[in-house]
Amino acid sequence: MGLFGKSGKALAALVMAGGLMMAANGTEAKAITRPDGGAPMVHWAVLQSKPGTMNEMMGMAARNVAPLAAKEAGTYALYGSLDKQDPNVMRLLEIYEDEAAYEIHVGSDGFHNYREERKPILEKLVILPVDPIVLEQKTEGTGTHVILHLYEVKPEKLDAFKKLIAKEMRRGVKEDAGVMGLFATAEQKRTNRIHTYELFKDEASRDAYKNSKAH
Numbered sequence: 083m084g085l086f087g088k089s090g091k092a093l094a095a096l097v098m099a100g101g102l103m104m105a106a107n108g109t110e111a112k113a114i115t116r117p118d119g120g121a122p123m124v125h126w127a128v129l130q131s132k133p134g135t136m137n138e139m140m141g142m143a144a145r146n147v148a149p150l151a152a153k154e155a156g157t158y159a160l161y162g163s164l165d166k167q168d169p170n171v172m173r174l175l176e177i178y179e180d181e182a183a184y185e186i187h188v189g190s191d192g193f194h195n196y197r198e199e200r201k202p203i204l205e206k207l208v209i210l211p212v213d214p215i216v217l218e219q220k221t222e223g224t225g226t227h228v229i230l231h232l233y234e235v236k237p238e239k240l241d242a243f244k245k246l247i248a249k250e251m252r253r254g255v256k257e258d259a260g261v262m263g264l265f266a267t268a269e270q271k272r273t274n275r276i277h278t279y280e281l282f283k284d285e286a287s288r289d290a291y292k293n294s295k296a297h
Contacts, residue, residue, distance in 0.1 A: 111256040114217040130206040146196035156183025212267035216248040225262035225281035233276040260287020
């Protein structure tokens with residue numbers, strides 16, 4: 083099993099910037115898009131620390147990256163999650179307006195400091211470019227329970243699968259109070275490999291969503 087794990091993996095949520103940290107007048111479902119309505123730039127980052135040092139690395143990120151990222155207009159969301167079975171692995175779903183916004187983010191003094199500080203304890207870093215299928219979130223709220231899935235879809239079923247999952251994710255965020263965000267992405271090199279990130283208010287909300295008649 084690689085760093086991206088197996089389907090159905092439960093993780094603890096960590097929201098670093100954007101996303102559910104935004105305030106709004108009333109809670110509603112909203113797709114993450116660029117100002118022109120186009121798709122943003124998305125990738126997954128998977129970090130593996132030396133045993134027992136992930137909390138230290140998270141502290142570095144919170145101190146150096148989070149305060150600046152929250153102010154970067156082009157950094158839309160950094161959704162993180164810690165593996166409950168392997169506490170040395172953190173997975174990030176990163177959403178930016180475009181490549182230029184990403185370069186601004188990683189070119190900041192804060193990110194440079196973070197990158198230098200983590201070097202002694204970072205064992206592995208994997209960046210996976212993906213194309214967004216659906217990026218749906220509530221405009222406010224807090225999520226504490228995350229489920230990741232990896233689907234390998236038969237090529238001839240891919241278009242139908244994408245339409246189905248996009249429809250359900252939009253419905254779930256809009257209609258289910260405990261569903262904070264549902265995101266689906268396709269690998270750029272292996273387009274039939276679909277990665278999803280499901281963010282719930284808590285574990286009970288996740289169970290309620292999975293057991294609902296509409297799901």
